[in-house]
Amino acid sequence: MICLTFNIVKVRLHYLLTVLLSVLLCLCSCQNHKIQKKSKNNSSELFLATKASSQFKPLSPNNRVAFIINTIKAEHSNHDEKKEWLAKNILIILQDKTKINSSNFTELNHLLLEKDYVNEAVPYATKLLIENTSISKATKSSAASILAAYYNAKKQADSLGKYVDILERNIQEKDDEPWSYMSLYSNKANLANVKGEFFNAAVNYQKAIDYADPSDTKNLSVLYHNLASMYLNLDYIEKANYYTDLTLELINPEDIPLYYYNTQGIIQGKSKNFKEAEKTFQTIIQKSKQEGRAMLLAQSYSNYGNLKRKKKEFEAGLKYLSLSDSICKKLKVNVGIFYNKINRAELYYDSKKLDKALSEINPLKDFVVDADNPKLKMSVYELLYRIYDDLSQTDLANTYFRLYTENKNKYIGDLPRSMVSEWEVAREREKRLQLRMAYENELQGQRFKKYGLSMGLILLILVSVTMYFSISKKQLKKQQLYEQEKKDLEYQLQLKSNELLSNSIKDLGIQQTKDWLRNQLNQILDDLPxxxxxxxxxxxxxxxxxxxxxxxxxxxxxxxxxxxxxxxxxxxxxxxxxxxxxxxxxxxxxxxxxxxxxxxxxxxxxxxxxxxxxxxxxxxxxxxxxxxxxxxxx
The missing domain is CATH 1.10.10 (Arc Repressor Mutant, subunit A)
Structure with a gap:
């Protein structure tokens, strides 16, 4: 029993130590993150407008462009002051009629888009296209991209279409970079989205994604976000949520653009996830105020007011719609005022104040007839038929119901939705086929490589064997020749030796004969005088x-x-x-x-x-x- 108690205490102590260690590590990590964030902020310089102006004005036209490019690239903590200075001074580079290098303008235009200086660059880009006819097509297309991005944000279809046409006319098939095509198809998709041509929007967004660099997560996230907005307009919430998740996967939480939160909040609201939507809109409103993003703040107030309507918090909804109205009037954004009127009319309708709802929506019924904005049309016609239906004005209710259903069937009904779905299925099938073909080509390449290696190995073995036998044959021939020469030499030596030996025997025989003669002479000498x-x-x-x-x-x-x-x-x-x-x-x-x-x-x-x-x-x-x-x- 004592042993069991000791083990339990030991386990609990081990668990407690593990928890304490985890907490300490978490605290250390947070502290390091704060230090890194602080050092990152400290590393950004303070932008000094007076100093920048004194350095900028004496420069030559080309050097002025280079100065602005370097200023945009530099990191500054007071971003808004730099934007204000840029808006005042960027037009100066177009005052001098001296020819400026087009490549410098093209680089500047790309930077203005990349670093989100679109609003500040609109007067410059407009003047660049109107007054500078000698600039290159690449510069014109990049300037048109700036203006297309601006009017897309404003939801002004006519102006957006104008600059999409300019962009397309100045694309050079052989010379332009993939970025230019990505910009073209993205803006064509944005225009189609505004017009309610969702099939064309989906096709062009996918084309833009195909041209995007896989490592360019910023532009890819924008394209996925635009697809999410398109599916939101199509009332295809599941798809909108899917592309929103794809968007957020590509971006660090600190780097998420604020306007992404609006799309996310609308999707959460339509999915009845009011609690999360509330948090999302509160976050974007707070950050928009901190960063001085007036246009974004107006959109966020409008969307938040609409969320409050859905939650039946009508007074709060009217408050936020009124705040959005005041900003839109100040910025002269009419489309924002129109949407606020629709949201306010819906709020009055939901709160059973039909007369107020009708007074808000009535001024819009003539405007939307010629408006190139299907979403705006459908919202107005739907609300009018519901109001007139509740007021028992059957003829008017039927008229606006017919207009609503015609537009709905045309833009977001079963036919457009099925067209987009069928195209997606076909594209998915095509992708799978391409992947399969790529896989088969890779397998075939591996087979060819394997066969090539095998054939190469066999050839190498054959060559080696041939060389071996050839060398062996040569060596054998050489050895035989050597052996023959050796035998011949030995034979010659043997002959010579035998000859010497024979001579030696012969000498020995001659000497014996001489000895015999000498003995005979000795006998004769004894008898001679x-x-x-x-x-x-x-x-x-x-x-x-x-x-x-x-x-x-x-x-x-x-x-x-x-x-x-x-x-x-x-x-x-x-x-x-x-x-x-x-x-x-x-x-x-x-x-x-x-x-x-x-x-x-x-x-x-x-x-x-x-x-x-x-x-x-x-x-x-x-x-x-x-x-x-x-x-x-x-």
Whole structure:
């Protein structure tokens, strides 16, 4: 029991220590994040407008463009002051008629879009397109992209369409970068979205995504966000939510553009997730105020007021719509005022104040007839038919119901939705087919690579084997040639040795003859008178020049040169053989008979025969073995 209690305490202590360690690590991580954020903020310089102006004005036109480019690229903590300075000074670069490098303008235009200076750049981009006819097409298309982005935000379809046309006319098929095509198709999709042509919008958004660089997460997130907005206009909430999630996956939480929150909040509101939508709109309102984003604040107030209407918080809804109205009037954004009127009319309708609802919506019914904004039309017609229906004005209710259903079926009904869905299915099928083909091509490439490696290996083996046999054949031929040369050399040496040996035997025979003659002379000299002995003594001296013993020693030396291992092998068989017996064996080896040996050595034939018998015993030869054959075989 005590042991069990101790184990439980031990486990609890271990758990407590783990929790404490996790908390400490979390605190350290938060502190590091704060330090990093603080150091990041401290690393940004403060933009000084007076200093920038004093440096900017004396510069030449091209250098002014370069100065603005570097100013935009630089990080400054007071971003709004820099925007204000840029709005005042960017037009100066167009005052001088000196020709400025178009590539500098193109780079500047791309930066203005990338760094979100669109509002400040509108007067500059407009003047650039109107007054500078000599600029390149790339510069014109990038300037048109700025204006298209601006009028897309304003939801002004006519102006957006105008600059989309300019952008398309100035695209150069071979020379332009993928960015230009991405901008073109993105703006064409934005225009189609505003007009309610959702099929065209979906197609062009996907084309823009195809042209986007996979590493360009910023532009990809914008395109996914636009797709989410399109599906929101189509009342396709699931798809809108899907593309919103894709958008947020590409961006760090700190870097999410504020206007993304509006789309997210609207989707949450339509999904009846009012609690999350409330948090989202409160966040964007607070951040828009902090950053001085008036237009975004007006949109957020309007969307938040509409959310309050859905929650039946009518007084709060009217408050936020009124706040949005005041900003839109100040900025002269008519489309924002119209949407606020629709939202306010819906609020009065939901609160059963039909007269007020009708007074808000009535001024819009004539305006929307020619408006190129299907969403605005449908909202007005839907609300009018509902109000007139509740007021029991059946004819008017039926008229506006018919107008509403016609527009709904045309823009967001089953047909447009099914067209978009079918196109998505076809595109998905095409993507799968492309992936399959790419996979098959990759497999085929791997097979070819494998076969290539196999064939290369087989070829290498064949070449190696061929080379091996070729080299072996050459080496064999060379070896055979060497062996033949060696045999020829040995044969020549053998001939030479035999010749020397033969000469030695011949000399030995001649010397023996001389010895015999000298002995005969000695006998004759004994009988001759002294007067004649002197002459015969000279002849006797000539015959005595070389002894038989010396000639035998010379023969033995030449024999050992020719048969180098003979004596060694012979001694290994008969170690007791004497030097004279060895010479006798050597003479037998070169096929000399006993009689010849007797003559050469000045011995009797009997002595030679006795010596041969003695050699047989020492060599331990059997009676049947022939001594001469045995010695020749050694």
């Amino acid at each position: 002294n007067a004649h002995k002197k002459k015969f003594n000279v002849l006797k001296q000539e015959l005595k020049s070389t002894t038989t013993h010396e000639l035998l020693a010379d023969f033995e030396a030449k024999f050992q040169t020719t048969y180098s291992d003979f004596y060694k092998r012979l001694k290994s068989i008969g170690p007791d053989l004497s030097p004279n017996e060895l010479i006798l064996c050597a003479l037998i080896k070169i096929n000399y008979s006993s009689k010849d040996i007797a003559l050469l050595t000045n011995r009797s034939l009997r002595t030679i025969e006795n010596s041969r018998s003695l050699i047989r015993k020492k060599l331990q030869l059997s009676p049947n073995e022939n001594l001469q054959n045995f010695i020749i075989s050694i």
